[in-house]
Amino acid sequence: MRKLLFILPVVVLASCSTTKETGNVGSGKLSSKEVTEGLVEALLVGADNSSQQASKKDGFFKNAAIKILFPPEAQKVREAAINVGLTPLVDRFELSLNRAAEDAAKEAKPVLVDAIKSIRFKDVWEILFGGKTAATDYLRAKTEPQLLEKFRPIVKQSIGREEVTKHWKPLADAYNAIPFVKKVNPDLEEYVTRKTVDGLFTLIADEERKIREHPISRVSEILRKVFGTKQ
Numbered sequence: 698m699r700k701l702l703f704i705l706p707v708v709v710l711a712s713c714s715t716t717k718e719t720g721n722v723g724s725g726k727l728s729s730k731e732v733t734e735g736l737v738e739a740l741l742v743g744a745d746n747s748s749q750q751a752s753k754k755d756g757f758f759k760n761a762a763i764k765i766l767f768p769p770e771a772q773k774v775r776e777a778a779i780n781v782g783l784t785p786l787v788d789r790f791e792l793s794l795n796r797a798a799e800d801a802a803k804e805a806k807p808v809l810v811d812a813i814k815s816i817r818f819k820d821v822w823e824i825l826f827g828g829k830t831a832a833t834d835y836l837r838a839k840t841e842p843q844l845l846e847k848f849r850p851i852v853k854q855s856i857g858r859e860e861v862t863k864h865w866k867p868l869a870d871a872y873n874a875i876p877f878v879k880k881v882n883p884d885l886e887e888y889v890t891r892k893t894v895d896g897l898f899t900l901i902a903d904e905e906r907k908i909r910e911h912p913i914s915r916v917s918e919i920l921r922k923v924f925g926t927k928q
Contacts, residue, residue, distance in 0.1 A: 727923060729821050731919065731923060733818055734919050735919050735922065735923025736821060736825065736923070737813060738920055739920060739923075740832055740836055740901065742908065742914075742916060742920070743833065743900070744810055744897075745806060746904050747805075747901045747903075747904060748806040748897065751798070751805065751900060752799055752802035752805070753799070755795075755799075757795040757799050757802075758792060758796070763900065765791070765794040765889065765893075766791060766794075767787075767790075768888045771881050771883050774869060774872040777875065778871060781871070783867075783871060789864050790864040790868060793859045793861045794885075794889055794892075796859040797852065797859040797861050797889050797893075798852075798855070798889055798896060800859060801852045801854075801889075801890075802893065802897065805848075805897055808844060808847050808851075809844070809901075812836065812844055816839055816840065825923070829909055829910070830906060832905055833901050833902040834902075836901075837898050844894055845894055848893060848894055849887075849890050853886050869882060909924055
């Protein structure tokens with residue numbers, strides 16, 4: 698009996714130590730390495746699909762979830778312009794913002810892929826069993842400052858190609874000519890850069906939800922193994 702009592706704690710401790718590296722998911726077993734591979738693959742699929750979706754014509758402009766509107770600090774410019782019959786200028790400016798984001802998104806995939814492949818997950822099990830966008834949220838928290846920095850020169854070129862500043866200038870001039878108003882001159886490069894990255898993360902999060910919820914979206918063996926048996 699004494700011998701049995703001694704063995705039991707040892708067995709329990711040995712069992713606990715293995716759960717850090719493997720876990721029971723559904724009816725199968727997964728290792729931390731496999732879960733990591735599955736999370737990375739899910740994000741890579743999301744980066745591929747989101748960059749394709751965002752970079753096509755109207756990828757931003759006709760997607761209400763990511764469409765770029767007037768900068769918040771320039772809302773008074775928009776209202777004043779519409780009030781004096783400059784709605785076509787307002788529309789052209791908003792379209793140019795979104796075209797710049799769509800243009801920048803064409804070069805998004807390699808930047809996102811580099812960020813995903815360099816990420817080091819702190820707790821893969823917590824992310825696997827977390828919310829429906831847990832992997833995307835983790836990626837964003839760990840890489841957003843670097844992504845913004847890498848996207849700025851890309852967006853700057855896109856803004857030039859889409860003549861965003863040209864469309865903004867007549868609106869700003871008309872507003873700034875109003876007596877006693879505080880002149881408005883938002884940093885359009887910073888604004889479009891941030892909204893482009895916001896939009897891409899929104900789309901990546903949508904892709905992660907699909908992979909978690911819909912078997913048809915699990916397009917590789919590792920995705921089927923990691924997410925297919927998750928209960």
